[in-house]
Every structure is written in C-alpha cells, then in structure tokens.
Amino acid sequence: MTARDSFVNVWNFYGVRIGSLQLRLLSTSKCARQEAAATAASEPSNSIEQVVRDAKQRFRDTLPKNYLNDEEYALYVRLYGPPLRETDPEDVGIHMHADMGRSEPPVKSQPDNEATLLREVEGRYEEVAYHIPPKEASGEDQSTIQAEETSLESDETRPAALEAQGSLEKPPTYVESVARSQREHDALQKLAQQFEETQKEQREVEAQTMQDEVEVENLQRVEEVSWPAMEETAAEEEEYEHGSARQRYHPLTEAGRFHGTPIEVLLPQEELVQPITDLLRRTHIDHVREAAESVYGGPGLPLSPEMVLRRRSGHMGGVGLLADQHHMTEIEADAFLAGFMPAAYASILATVREVRKRLGSDWIQSKLKNKGEGLSVLDAGAGGAGLLAWEQVLNAEWNLLIDKGEVRGHQPPGRKTVIATSERLRNRLKTFLHDTTFLPRMPDYEHSGEMRGPRLEGGSQQQPRKSYDIIISSHLFLREKESHRRQAILNNLWHLLKKDGGVLIIIEKAHPRGFEAVAHARDTILNQFLLTPSGESRIAPEDFNPTWHREPEPGHVIAPCTNQGTCPMYPEPGKSVGRKDFCHFSQRFVRPSFYNQMLRKKVDNRGEVEFSYVAVQRGVSRQGALPGKEATQLAKKGYEKSEEQPDMQSLPRLILPAIKRKGHVSMDVCTPAGTIERWTVPKSFSKLAYRDARKSRWGDLWALGAKSHTKKEVRSGAPDDGGKRASAEVRQPRTTRVDMDEDGTTETVLHDRKSKGRKRQQDLLAELKRIHAEGDRLLGEEIDAEVIGEDPELGRHRRQ
Incomplete structure (x- = not known):
C-alpha cells in the first residue's frame, strides 16, 4: 500500500467520525428543543411566563401575528403593555444576516494526478505542487483497494458519511442558529420568507427600471441628432408609410420642431445622476424625502419645478428652495439635489435647444473658433442644472468643429459660473461641477459707481466688469411679491449680459402667476430696454428723461414669441383673477431612481415638467424681418411649395396640443401679428400639410398654412384690484x-x-x-x- 492510499484511508475515517459528531450535535439540539416543548406542555404556568418573557426579549416592542394565544397575550399586556405593531423582518436582524447559511459556490477540486506539499523556506512554508505519475496496481493491491472501498460504503457508514458531508457543505441558517424553541423557529422562518419575497420583488422592480433606462439610453444613442444643419435635419426619415413607399416630413416641419428626438430627455448619467446618487448614499433616503417634502410643499413636491396637475389651482407660488438661499442644513442641501435638479435640467435643456435652433450655429461656433475666452454662462437659481444642460449643446457644436478640423482639444473653452449661496450646497456641487466658479450672490453693478478715479488705486483706466454670453434665470422672479423687487432683479441681470449678442433666458413655473412673472419681464424689456423692430424708440424724444429712462438699444425676443409687440395673452400688466389661458410648454424626461423616491413613485419613471419661458438677445436686431401682419398672411398661405425659405422666427407657434379629428386638424397658434387664432387644416387642403399637422406637437412652429382661420378670444380674466370692484357694486x-x-x-x-x-x-x-x-x-x-x-x-x- 502506498503513502497516498494510507492518507486516503485516514482521511475517510476521520471524515466519517467528524460527520457523526456533527449529526449528534444537531440531533442533540433538536432533542433539546423537543424536550423544551414537552416541558412547556407539562408545566403550563411556568411555560406561559417563560414564553412571554422570551417573546419580549426576542421581538422587543413588536409581536408577530398570532404568535401568542389569548392567555399568553393577556399576560404580555399586563406585564409589558400592548405591542406597538406587527413584527417586521428588520426588527429581528434578518436583513443583516440574510446570507447566513447559504451555500458557497463549489470550489474546483484538485485533480487526482496532482498533490501539494509544504516546503520550509527561510522560516516560512510555501506550497509546492507536484505531479503523480500513473501507476498500475498489482492484483493484491487491487483487491485491497476494492475491499477498503466496500468497507467504507457499508450500510452503517455510508448514510453517516453522506449526512456528515451535507452538514459540512451547508452550515445552519440564521433562523436555525438563534431560534430557542419550535415556536420561535416557525415565526422567524415566516419573517425570513417575507423578507425574501420583498427582496425578490424589489430586485424585479430595479431590474425592470434598469432595463427601461437602458432601452431609453440605447434609443437615444441610436437616434441622437448632433445638431446638423437645416438641410440635413430635413433629410431625416420618419416612420410614416403611404402605400409601399416611405415618405418624409416637409423640411420646414422638421426645422420648426420644438422637441428633440426622442421626445423624452434622458438625464446624463455620469454628469448628474451618478454623482447625486453617490451623495445621497450618506443619508437614508427616507430622511431626504421628508426634508424635500418639507421645503417643496408636501407629498408630490408641488413647490418643485415639476407641476402637480391636481394641485395646479391651489399652489401658484414659486419654488420652495433655490440655490441662492443663504442658509441650508445638510439634509436640505441633499433635498435640493434630489428634488429640484432633475426637473430643472429637463426644462432648461428644452429652452436652450430651442434658442440654439432659432439663432443657428454661427453665434456659438464663431466664439468657439476664436482663440479667446469662448462662451461664458451664468446659472442663476438652478444650482448647476443650467450649466449641465448648456454643456449638452456646447459639446455638440464643439464636436462638429472637431470633425471639420477647425478646432482642437477635448473641452470647449469658456467660463462657467453658478450662484450658490450656501456653503453646504457648494461643497456638494464641487464634486461633479468641474472648472466652475461659485458666487455667493449675484453681482450688483447697477448701484455701483465707476471703478476708477482718485479714490481707487486702479488708475485712470476703467476696471473690467463681469459679463456673460448666456444667463439662465431659473425661478427667480415669481418668489418676489413686490414688483419693484422683480424690476431690480431684471435690471441686475440685464447689466450682467453682454451688449454684443448676449442671451437672457427666464424660466418660471407653468401656472397663471408664473406666466405673469415671465410676461411682465418680457413687457419691461421690450418697452424700457429695446428699440422697436423699425429702430425707433418707444419713448418720444421730448418725454425722455435720463433720470427715469434708460437709453434703448437693439435687441429682439428669440422664443417662444414670434411677435415683438404686446403679448396677446398679457394685454394688461399686473395680476389677473380667473386667468384660464396662459403661454406654457412641456418637456418629458426619464426620472432617475432617487427622484422617483422623492415623489413616492415605485415603478413609473416617466416625468413631465411644464414651464413658461422667454429668451431675449441683447444688441442684435432682426435684419429684414417682415411686419407682423404681412408675415401672418404669408404663413396662412403656407410655404409648402415655396422656393424661398421663410424666417423661422416669423412663423406661428402652437401654444396647445393640436386637436385631431377625422378628416381635419385644428391648431391654436400665436401669430406674428400678435393674435391668438385657430387654424384648421383639412385633408382637402393638402395631403402633406394634413399629414404633418397630425404629427405636430405642442410648441412647434407651423409653416404649411391652413384653409380656415378663426380668431380665438383669450380668457385672461379680470385685473386684481384687491376686491375694490366687488365692494363698490351696489346690490339691489x-x-x-x-x-x-x-x-x-x-x-x-x-x-x-x-x-x-x-x-x-x-x-x-x-x-x-x-x-x-x-x-x-x-x-x-x-x-x-x-x-x-x-x-x-x-x-x-x-x-x-
């Protein structure tokens, strides 16, 4: 017999002994529990008290359902009072020891022709593997081996060996380890099963959510548009079949789209979603949700950028928490990131994309090609969400220039500035907003004098002041109740805007008060800051007073308005009571998981944010723009067969979703003449126009005309005079x-x-x-x- 055969025999012998000992231990534990149950049955008075004490010790202030009988429960209530609630798996530590007792994946065993020896090297032992050459056994050795195998697999030792092997491979679970009686074992086993079912459902929901996000991401990656020219955009095919041939939309219909492709906006994972998710892991999500509901108006976050439809009429205030708030606690800073930034990013991205479409690529690429500072952007109110949305547009233009070979580098040049007053919020934003300047407040140049003269050491040269190419004002006006405070914010933003083509974007919530704040800012800019489209001042020369009036300068409204006069939905300035019609738009987006938890949504990750906005360019007037009435007449005839390309900013815009009927489509549009009209496009007018009208969306510009036009009365309500008009009426x-x-x-x-x-x-x-x-x-x-x-x-x- 070889040394290897002797070692195998000894190992099998001790393995059987060890297995039998473990079986004895398990049987002893089982017998002990049976003896405890029998003792409890034989001694009723002592067992009742002991069961009640064990239940209190095991489950604390909770109790599983139907765990105690009536007599035991009465004693439990007399001793400890009624339980607070039914026991959850987390109350007994099942969630922390759920993986205890699970079998580990099998380890690949060593081949039979290999072995390992320990060799001493400098006071330490190292493993040395060696190969065992095959050896033919003699007849005597063969019979000896067969006899040993037969003796090992006898009827007495084989079951014990198998059970011992099973006990070694499968250690006891957490329930089996802590249960002191059969009753506790059954109760804990039910809680463990409940925990497993809950975990399984949660894993299925997370897998489905992850699959949906991956599908949307793949769809966006496949159908992503990299800001091509208008002719290239018009060449994109859409899924529309007419007979056997695939047809396309009209190029002007494609150029007038408000939403991108796909309609749903997917939030950037690396730049926004993942950093916020990592920051929120430091605090339990329930605490963050409670803080978000506290600052944003309760469940559903009605005071966040995303509007709650069922509470539209009840909550017409501004956003509850903005980035320029002076004091924020740690939990409020987390609540701002989780409850504000996703919806704010979606709304700002929709506006900056529309601004880029209407102004074209030259105003961005001309600054990127110059070896200077590039484009500078100021995010006021959104806490960095505006910067991330602007970078999507900027990077697309930069990649186009790289493909043409006109620029080099990985990142486009420019200055990024965010207003974040709270230090706790700034510390969080710095983790994912790189190369960004953080300001504690908005610079105020309106009330500051000239930075030169004998009192300063800067010399006779005027000191440079900060100015920005893009200023994104998010939800700053509605929170101010007094009109003079809103005027001060507008004046300050206008001073920070560059005079040679700077763009100011103002965004507010989509309800009557939010629209009035945006419309008031637009009316002020047109009447006090800018010249008329003809180049004349709106103030007569004899009435001009430098003390009260500012010198008007060129400029125009980019979007959403197609007229440069009074807004048809805001004929009279001020607050209106009973307003039903107001200008607003929507943008769909895919909610991240943490934002769904803020809204108490478990499965549905489809979000939609509604907003009112206006974008104005300073220092650049529209050259060759047609008068409003003339542009409206040409738009009614349509540009379907016209060889001349129209000015996209002189086309009517859909202010509501189109009404689709059998054989015709009705669209409510805001015309360049400053009127609200209903245009009807029947199938007899034009097959192409009818087809495109059925595929039109809320916010699109319409260029294919209409057969009938009806002026629509705007339900703007009555001016709010504080109830004086009602009290003055004399009742009969x-x-x-x-x-x-x-x-x-x-x-x-x-x-x-x-x-x-x-x-x-x-x-x-x-x-x-x-x-x-x-x-x-x-x-x-x-x-x-x-x-x-x-x-x-x-x-x-x-x-x-």
Whole structure:
C-alpha cells in the first residue's frame, strides 16, 4: 500500500467520525428543543411566563401575528403593555444576516494526478505542487483497494458519511442558529420568507427600471441628432408609410420642431445622476424625502419645478428652495439635489435647444473658433442644472468643429459660473461641477459707481466688469411679491449680459402667476430696454428723461414669441383673477431612481415638467424681418411649395396640443401679428400639410398654412384690484309684496329677483309665516268686535 492510499484511508475515517459528531450535535439540539416543548406542555404556568418573557426579549416592542394565544397575550399586556405593531423582518436582524447559511459556490477540486506539499523556506512554508505519475496496481493491491472501498460504503457508514458531508457543505441558517424553541423557529422562518419575497420583488422592480433606462439610453444613442444643419435635419426619415413607399416630413416641419428626438430627455448619467446618487448614499433616503417634502410643499413636491396637475389651482407660488438661499442644513442641501435638479435640467435643456435652433450655429461656433475666452454662462437659481444642460449643446457644436478640423482639444473653452449661496450646497456641487466658479450672490453693478478715479488705486483706466454670453434665470422672479423687487432683479441681470449678442433666458413655473412673472419681464424689456423692430424708440424724444429712462438699444425676443409687440395673452400688466389661458410648454424626461423616491413613485419613471419661458438677445436686431401682419398672411398661405425659405422666427407657434379629428386638424397658434387664432387644416387642403399637422406637437412652429382661420378670444380674466370692484357694486335690495284675496285666505309673494341659497328660502318662509299669523290675529280681533257689538253679554263673559 502506498503513502497516498494510507492518507486516503485516514482521511475517510476521520471524515466519517467528524460527520457523526456533527449529526449528534444537531440531533442533540433538536432533542433539546423537543424536550423544551414537552416541558412547556407539562408545566403550563411556568411555560406561559417563560414564553412571554422570551417573546419580549426576542421581538422587543413588536409581536408577530398570532404568535401568542389569548392567555399568553393577556399576560404580555399586563406585564409589558400592548405591542406597538406587527413584527417586521428588520426588527429581528434578518436583513443583516440574510446570507447566513447559504451555500458557497463549489470550489474546483484538485485533480487526482496532482498533490501539494509544504516546503520550509527561510522560516516560512510555501506550497509546492507536484505531479503523480500513473501507476498500475498489482492484483493484491487491487483487491485491497476494492475491499477498503466496500468497507467504507457499508450500510452503517455510508448514510453517516453522506449526512456528515451535507452538514459540512451547508452550515445552519440564521433562523436555525438563534431560534430557542419550535415556536420561535416557525415565526422567524415566516419573517425570513417575507423578507425574501420583498427582496425578490424589489430586485424585479430595479431590474425592470434598469432595463427601461437602458432601452431609453440605447434609443437615444441610436437616434441622437448632433445638431446638423437645416438641410440635413430635413433629410431625416420618419416612420410614416403611404402605400409601399416611405415618405418624409416637409423640411420646414422638421426645422420648426420644438422637441428633440426622442421626445423624452434622458438625464446624463455620469454628469448628474451618478454623482447625486453617490451623495445621497450618506443619508437614508427616507430622511431626504421628508426634508424635500418639507421645503417643496408636501407629498408630490408641488413647490418643485415639476407641476402637480391636481394641485395646479391651489399652489401658484414659486419654488420652495433655490440655490441662492443663504442658509441650508445638510439634509436640505441633499433635498435640493434630489428634488429640484432633475426637473430643472429637463426644462432648461428644452429652452436652450430651442434658442440654439432659432439663432443657428454661427453665434456659438464663431466664439468657439476664436482663440479667446469662448462662451461664458451664468446659472442663476438652478444650482448647476443650467450649466449641465448648456454643456449638452456646447459639446455638440464643439464636436462638429472637431470633425471639420477647425478646432482642437477635448473641452470647449469658456467660463462657467453658478450662484450658490450656501456653503453646504457648494461643497456638494464641487464634486461633479468641474472648472466652475461659485458666487455667493449675484453681482450688483447697477448701484455701483465707476471703478476708477482718485479714490481707487486702479488708475485712470476703467476696471473690467463681469459679463456673460448666456444667463439662465431659473425661478427667480415669481418668489418676489413686490414688483419693484422683480424690476431690480431684471435690471441686475440685464447689466450682467453682454451688449454684443448676449442671451437672457427666464424660466418660471407653468401656472397663471408664473406666466405673469415671465410676461411682465418680457413687457419691461421690450418697452424700457429695446428699440422697436423699425429702430425707433418707444419713448418720444421730448418725454425722455435720463433720470427715469434708460437709453434703448437693439435687441429682439428669440422664443417662444414670434411677435415683438404686446403679448396677446398679457394685454394688461399686473395680476389677473380667473386667468384660464396662459403661454406654457412641456418637456418629458426619464426620472432617475432617487427622484422617483422623492415623489413616492415605485415603478413609473416617466416625468413631465411644464414651464413658461422667454429668451431675449441683447444688441442684435432682426435684419429684414417682415411686419407682423404681412408675415401672418404669408404663413396662412403656407410655404409648402415655396422656393424661398421663410424666417423661422416669423412663423406661428402652437401654444396647445393640436386637436385631431377625422378628416381635419385644428391648431391654436400665436401669430406674428400678435393674435391668438385657430387654424384648421383639412385633408382637402393638402395631403402633406394634413399629414404633418397630425404629427405636430405642442410648441412647434407651423409653416404649411391652413384653409380656415378663426380668431380665438383669450380668457385672461379680470385685473386684481384687491376686491375694490366687488365692494363698490351696489346690490339691489330685496322687495316682497303680499297680495291677499277678499276672504283673507290666499297670499301671493312676488320677488324682484330670485333668491339664492337655502338661507334666503328659510328667511322667506319665516316672513310668510309671520304675515299669516298677523293676518289671523287681525281677523280674530275684527270678528270679536263684531260679536261684542251685537251681544254685549257675550262680550262681558269673554272678558271675564
């Protein structure tokens, strides 16, 4: 017999002994539990107290369902009071030891022809593998090996060896380790099963959510448009079939699109979603959600950028928490990142994409090609969400220039600035906003004097001031109640904007008060800051006062308006009561998982943010723009077969989703003439126009004309005068006339106006009863007087 065979025999012998010992231990534990149960049955008084004490010790202030019988529960309540609630798996530590007892993946065993020896090297031992050459066994050795194998696999030792091997491979679970009785074992086992089912459902939901995000990401990667020229955009095919041939949309229809492809915006994972997810891991998500609901108006976050439809009329205030708030706690800074930035990013991305489409690529590429500072952007209010949205547009233009070989480098040049007042918020934003300047407040150049002169050491040269090519003002105006404060914010933003083509974007929430804040800022810019489209000042030279008026300069409204005059939905400045029609738009986006948790959404990750906005360019006027009425007339005829390309900013814009009927499509548009009209495109007008009209979306520019046009009355409400108009009205008093017949039994009540409400009816009935009672009394007195006059004795008897 070789050394290897001896080692195998010894190993098998001790393996069987070890397995039998473990089986004895397990059987002893099982017998102990059975003996404890039998003892509990034989000693009822002691067992009840012991069961109650064990339940209190195991489950603390909770209790599993139907764990104690009536007698035991009565004793439990008398000793410890009623339990707080039903026991959860987390109360007994199952969530921390869920993986205890699970079998590990099998380790690949060593081949039979290899072995390992330990060799001492400098006081340490190292493993040395060697190869065992094959050896043919003699007849005597073969019989010896067969006899040993037969003895090992006898009826007595084989089951014990198998059970021992099973016990070695599968250690006891957490429930089996901590259970002290069969009752505890059953209760803990149910909680463990409940925890496993919950984890399984959660994994399925997370897998489905991840799959949806991957599908949307793949779809966006496949269909992503890298800001091509208008001719290239028009060449993109859409899924529309007419017979066997695939047809395309009209090029002007494609150029007038408000939404990109796909419609849903996917938030950038590396730049926004993943950094915020990592920051939120430091705090339990329930605490972050409670803080978000505290600062953003309760469940559903009605005071966040995303509008809650069912609460549109009840919450017309601004956003609850902005980046320029002076003091933020740690949890409020997390709540801002989780509850504000996703929806703010989607709305700002929609606006900057529309601005880029209307202005073209030259205004960006011309600054990128110059070896200078590039483009500078200021994010005021969005806490960095505006910067991330702007970078999507900027990087697309930069990649186009790289493909043409006109620029070099990985990152486009430029300055990025964010207003973040709280230090706690700045520390979080610095982790994912790189190469960014953080300002504690907005610079105020309007009230500062010239930075030169004898009092300064800067010399006679004027000191440079900060100015920006793009300023994104997010939800800054609506939070201010007084008009002079809004005017101060607007003046400050206008001073920070560059005079040679700077763009100012103002965004507010999509409700009447938010629209009025945007419309007031637009009306102020047009009437006080800019010249008319003809180049004339809106203020007569004799009325111009440098103290009160500023020198007007060129400029124009980029989007969404196609007219440079008074907004048709804002004919009178100020707050309006009962406003039903207001200009606003929407953008769909894919909600990240942490934002769904803020909204208490488990499965649905489809979000939609509605907003009102206006974009204005300073220092550049529209050259060769047609008058509003003339542009409207040409747009009504349509440019379907026109060889001349129209100015996209002189086309009407859809202010609501199109109404699709059988055979025709109705669209509510805002025309360049400054009117709200309903245009109808039937199938008989043009097949191509009818098809494109059915595929049109809210916010698109329409260039293919219409067959009929009807002016639509705007429901702008009445000016809010604080209730003075209602109190000044003189209400007509109520008059009541009662007619009685000759016999005094019939009454007729006439009113000058109808009564309203139950109280008025009750007052009227009480008045009628009083009149009836008064009539009966007078009639009785007259009868008594007549009787007394005829028979004095009867009258004397009645008086007695």
